[in-house]
Amino acid sequence: MKPVCHSRNDSKYYNEEQKDAGVVFQAMYDGMKSRDFYVKKHLNLTGVHVHQRLAGCELLNDDKPGPLHFCDAFDGQCMEEFTHDLEQNDIHMKKPWIISWDQEKQRIIKYLYGHVYHPICIKVLRRYLHLEKNHVMRKVKPRVRLMRKKLPDSQGLQISCLATGFYPRHINLTLFRDDQPVDDDQITGGQILPNGDGTYQMRKSLVISDEELREGHNYNCTIKHLNLDNKLDIIFDTDNYDLGGSSSRSVVISVLVLICVAVLIITALIIWWKRRAAGRGSETSQNEYSLTPCEYTMF
Structure with missing residues (x-):
């Protein structure tokens, strides 16, 4: 149950970020756990399934807080998606909830988004944009x-x-x-x-x-x-x-021509070698017949 923050360990805000993350993740965990029960029952699901939640905030160019984004996925498919408008304190649906919330539940959710989640998210986003501005604002050509x-x-x-x-x-x-x-x-x-x-x-x-x-x-x-x-x-x-594969035919023809040339060269070499060997044999025989008895004795 310990939150894992992908932040710099030497940050002077580390303890504060751990506390904020604990508040956000604990609330998300409780909400997803209770919602899983109703969603599985509503969709008539059994066995093991995956429930994921992606949440984040947006900071506009004039440093004005933008909307808060939420997306819930079941078994890898985004099923519920909405944004929270901080100025209007209202929820805008992109994909409707599988199980609708009553007015009291919506009032609680709006309060959490407007007074807990949104301020924490914008605070962390501003902080890291400042720390990583050289990286974020760099420009690299494709x-x-x-x-x-x-x-x-x-x-x-x-x-x-x-x-x-x-x-x-x-x-x-x-x-x-x-x-x-x-x-x-x-x-x-x-x-x-x-x-x-x-x-x-x-x-x-x-x-x-x-x-x-x-x-x-x-x-x-x-x-x-x-x-x-x-x-x-x-x-x-x-x-x-x-x-029409003419390039392939050209390659095949070229290979066949090379094979034919190679066969001709090898055949010519074999014939030449046999003739040369035959010529050496004939020369050796003639030399043997011309030797004198004295020459045989010398050997």
Whole structure:
């Protein structure tokens, strides 16, 4: 039951943070434990299931406290989601509660959010933004890579645009076909993922059929990021892609030609070696017949 704070152990606020975390986590634990009982009964669940809660606050650009966010997930799926507006002291639902709260319960929850959770969250957020401002406010430009991958069984060509190593995390990466954005349902990827060094990456991929390649469309990748003076616009080279497996046939033909040449060379070497061996045998016989008895005696 001890809260684990991902904070600096040498922080002068360590004891205060432990106390605040204890208040928040104890309340969350009690609330989730009691709610589990009703949710399992309401959904007719048996056995072992997972209940998770994600909570956090937002600080606006003018240092004004933003909304408090909550999301409850059951078995990995977000089922209940809402925000608390501090100014209006009101709850805005994004996904309704599985089991509704009565007015008295909502009044208690609003008080806890407005006078306990929200102040603690904003206080800690301000503190760590100040401590980590050099890290949070740093600017790193994205590195961009274009990749092509031939799909098996003549399924076409997959092109990918990867932007990596950028910070902050917001980025706009768009794939175009003939200067028109490609529909999202044709694109795979697009999630912003963390790198191990604190930067982020995003990859988007598109499969182009052989028929589309024959039509000669132009494809390009455009990237916009806070640290780029101008947008990056990179064109995919699909002209050198061989349609219909001609590249594979060329490779097969080249291999067969090399094998034939190798066989001819080996055959010629064998014939040459046999002739040379035969020539040496004939020369040896002639030398033996020309030896004199005296020469035999000398041996």
